[in-house]
Amino acid sequence: MVETMEAIRHYTAYRTRPLTDEQRRTITILFGGLTWKHERLIQGVLHNLNYNAEPLPNITREDLDAGKELIDVGACCPTIFTTGNLVTYLKKKAQVEGRDYVANNYAFVTAGACGPCRFGQYHESYTMALNGLGLQDFRLFLLSQNKLDQGDNGGGLNFSLPFSMGVVWAILCADILTDMEYLTRPYEVIPGQTDQVMQESIEYLYEVFRNRPIRGKKWGNLAWHLTTSYFTEALKEVKKKWDAVEVDRLQVKAKVKITGEFWLQTHEGDGNYNIKRWLEHEGAEVIPPPVAVWLDYLLHSKLFDLENRKEFEKRPGVKMALIKALARLYRRTYDGLRKALNFVPYALPDQFELRQLADPYYHYRLRGGEGHMLVGKALYAYRHKRAHMICELSPYSCMPNTMSIGAMAKVLGQYPDLLYAPIEVKGDAEVHALSRCQMILTEAKQRAQMEFDEVLDRNKLTVEKLRDLEAKQPALRRATFRVPHYGYAGTAVNYALYLATR
Numbered sequence: 001m002v003e004t005m006e007a008i009r010h011y012t013a014y015r016t017r018p019l020t021d022e023q024r025r026t027i028t029i030l031f032g033g034l035t036w037k038h039e040r041l042i043q044g045v046l047h048n049l050n051y052n053a054e055p056l057p058n059i060t061r062e063d064l065d066a067g068k069e070l071i072d073v074g075a076c077c078p079t080i081f082t083t084g085n086l087v088t089y090l091k092k093k094a095q096v097e098g099r100d101y102v103a104n105n106y107a108f109v110t111a112g113a114c115g116p117c118r119f120g121q122y123h124e125s126y127t128m129a130l131n132g133l134g135l136q137d138f139r140l141f142l143l144s145q146n147k148l149d150q151g152d153n154g155g156g157l158n159f160s161l162p163f164s165m166g167v168v169w170a171i172l173c174a175d176i177l178t179d180m181e182y183l184t185r186p187y188e189v190i191p192g193q194t195d196q197v198m199q200e201s202i203e204y205l206y207e208v209f210r211n212r213p214i215r216g217k218k219w220g221n222l223a224w225h226l227t228t229s230y231f232t233e234a235l236k237e238v239k240k241k242w243d244a245v246e247v248d249r250l251q252v253k254a255k256v257k258i259t260g261e262f263w264l265q266t267h268e269g270d271g272n273y274n275i276k277r278w279l280e281h282e283g284a285e286v287i288p289p290p291v292a293v294w295l296d297y298l299l300h301s302k303l304f305d306l307e308n309r310k311e312f313e314k315r316p317g318v319k320m321a322l323i324k325a326l327a328r329l330y331r332r333t334y335d336g337l338r339k340a341l342n343f344v345p346y347a348l349p350d351q352f353e354l355r356q357l358a359d360p361y362y363h364y365r366l367r368g369g370e371g372h373m374l375v376g377k378a379l380y381a382y383r384h385k386r387a388h389m390i391c392e393l394s395p396y397s398c399m400p401n402t403m404s405i406g407a408m409a410k411v412l413g414q415y416p417d418l419l420y421a422p423i424e425v426k427g428d429a430e431v432h433a434l435s436r437c438q439m440i441l442t443e444a445k446q447r448a449q450m451e452f453d454e455v456l457d458r459n460k461l462t463v464e465k466l467r468d469l470e471a472k473q474p475a476l477r478r479a480t481f482r483v484p485h486y487g488y489a490g491t492a493v494n495y496a497l498y499l500a501t502r
């Protein structure tokens with residue numbers, strides 16, 4: 001009897017080709033996925049640690065086509081865009097420098113995850129695309145999102161605390177400046193000045209991160225970041241640049257809060273039809289989503305997990321107290337950075353409140369995508385009167401996001417007054433998506449105007465009278481003046497009430 005034995009090939013998870021110490025210093029690290037501002041500051045952190053580092057170019061439609069060609073058809077839109085972005089870049093490099101050179105001298109670093117969304121499988125799409133390009137040996141490094149010290153990682157890059165802390169602080173500073181940008185640009189008196197000051201501020205901060213002193217390798221480094229005034233002093237310098245920007249806040253604009261899937265809501269470019277700029281162009285003020293909220297969510301997820309399995313943990317009370325203390329420190333740090341800019345950038349929403357608001361509609365233990373936060377943030381903006389409208393960006397073929405949108409149907413049943421524009425983004429249906437958004441925006445603009453007119457009527461105010469009051473205090477027209485919130489969504493109406501009380 002002849003027995004045939006077929007070789008069984010078991011699945012093995014992706015493993016990076018190791019790097020030697022020498023290669024580590026010469027290789028160029030590629031990264032992307034955030035805004036140009038976040039990426040430039042992260043580049044400063046990597047240069048500070050003596051790595052060569054380059055962010056990938058901003059994503060374009062060309063990347064969507066490149067991604068579609070090389071990965072499976074059911075992939076979600078952010079996976080296609082980001083894979084295509086890497087592919088397009090490497091293809092161009094390989095044409096100039098040769099495939100072997102590219103495979104040996106560049107490496108791509110991205111965040112890794114697991115769970116019910118594709119994020120945990122991004123590297124599979126990347127490897128599939130790299131195989132298609134003949135770049136099987138190209139190195140991909142996956143960073144865990146919930147470990148600050150990832151050490152040497154078995155012959156890989158050395159992602160220790162000075163790296164992680166630098167990246168977190170870079171993200172916080174970029175978030176805070178992004179808030180400044182979106183609070184200022186719709187009202188700027190000199191067109192283009194906000195973008196110019198933003199560019200200058202980021203370049204200034206790039207140097208700050210590049211020259212960051214490294215104090216200690218572990219806990220000393222953490223302690224230094226939490227106690228130093230190095231970053232707040234730098235932001236005070238940045239504030240001087242924003243002081244020079246004149247704004248006219250008596251223009252009535254609809255305020256639009258952006259929510260949705262993490263990558264799509266953070267992105268600024270073709271990947272989401274450039275929707276934030278488009279909204280501004282259509283007469284809106286946009287509330288951008290800070291990455292800092294996501295980091296806060298990760299921190300609180302640990303806490304919520306501990307709550308659920310108290311009986312299986314040793315000293316759960318101590319662990320929970322520690323995480324709560326860390327969460328307070330995190331918030332205090334963020335507020336310290338905001339303070340350097342006169343508290344103009346938005347405060348972080350309370351994670352307990354987001355969870356409680358979302359609770360009747362979406363359980364916080366359902367992970368994937370933004371989890372319960374998509375529902376929580378929409379209700380937070382609505383209940384606190386922070387926005388006239390929610391623009392929610394859903395990626396084509398995203399399972400967690402589809403669940404959140406399903407939950408939003410129930411929210412809308414109970415809050416029919418909530419203006420909600422869910423936009424499906426698949427990269428090549430721009431006109432359809434924007435026209436749907438425009439329908440809701442028209443109503444949001446009417447609400448903003450009605451709110452403004454009613455308040456002026458009730459307080460016997462006119463725009464002329466407000467302009468006279470404003471003329472007596474020119475400092476109020478600075479971008480760095482903080483408009484108090486009097487319980488109305490619009491900037492113009494809150495500003496008018498402030499002027500009336502002076």
Ligand code: SF4
Binds near residue numbers: 078118
């Ligand atoms: S949340 Fe959705 S869009 Fe984002 S990576 Fe996961 S599956 Fe893709």
